[in-house]
Amino acid sequence: MDKPVLYIVIPCYNEQEVLPVTKPMFLNKLNHLIARRKVSEQSRILFVNDGSRDSTWDLIQEFASQEEKIEGISLSRNRGHQNALLAGLMEAKDLCDITISIDCDGQDDLNAMDEMVEAYHKGADIVYGVRSKRDTDTFFKRTTAEGFYKLINKLGGEVVYNHADYRLVSAKVLEEFSNFNEVNLFLRGMFPLVGFNSTIVYYERHERLKGESHYPLKKMLALAFDGITSLSIKPIRIVTGMGIAFSIISFLLIVYALISLIHGTVVSGWTSSIIVTCLLGGIQLISLGVIGEYVGKTYLETKHRPRYIISNRTYKE
Secondary structure, X not given: OOOOOEEEEEEEOOOOOOHHHHHHHHHHHHHHHHHOOOOOOOOEEEEEEOOOOXXXXXXXXXXXXXXXXXXXXXXXXXXXXXXXHHHHHHHHOOOOOEEEEOOOOOOOOXXXXXXXXXXXXXXXXXXXXXXXXXXXXXXXXXHHHHHHHHHHHHOOOOOXXXXXXXXXXXXXXXXXXXXXXXXXXXHHHHHHHHOOOEEEEEEOOOOOOOOOOOOOHHHHHHHHHHHHHHHOOHHHHHHHHHHXXXXXXXXXXXXXXXXXXXXXXXXXXXXXXXXXXXXXXXXXXXXXXXXXXXXXXXXXHHHOOOOOOEEEEOOOO
């Protein structure tokens, strides 16, 4: 197999603190792969500025002017990690043979790239980077993250356990993936739907090298819910099942009430009424919320608005 052209795609949002630290690491790894003749000399690092409000884009432009192996694109506004990553992958798919997507914070082990490229040479079109353990996470984050992967698989979504967005994808896969036109993106659950030969590489994740995480609990929960509702309709079916179950229970309660009325054993009181009213009211609100979430996503999909707009590039198209 000829040496493939590799593009390392790195989404960035307000990362002016960590980029000067991790940029040399990414560049050294790329040069290492080139020196070992695993990838082509035409391989590049592609930074994607996701509408940062700090000096991230200025740094990317400076890197690109100093090093020919570094390129950058900037989105017209902040569109979120998944859209920024998609923009980088779609930008790279016609320029390379393989891409490796990775976060810019230095937490993912760069040495896993060697194994990913080796797996590609052996025939894999998708190589998922999977965390071997989550010792660097807090107990709460570890428990909720692992619980999410188990939950989404039970709900019918195909996700690789403990895999985020550190993966190798061939241009052939990206070409087919470009036909997926969803607005609500959950890439780690969408790539398994494309098919092709895939494998897994295990690695250990480290502490963030500098700066603060831009994925607080609120964003993590939003991404998790997007993943569930984008990949599965089982929540709707669960709501339907709950509705049927409670309808049966309500019917039985009506029969019981009528029998009690006929026999004159009705006990006046409000406790049971309040319990039933609150229970059914809560179930109805939850059900409406779940259904509304799907309706809202359908509404967004039908608009067919662009998922991202690239405003600047460090190179000519």
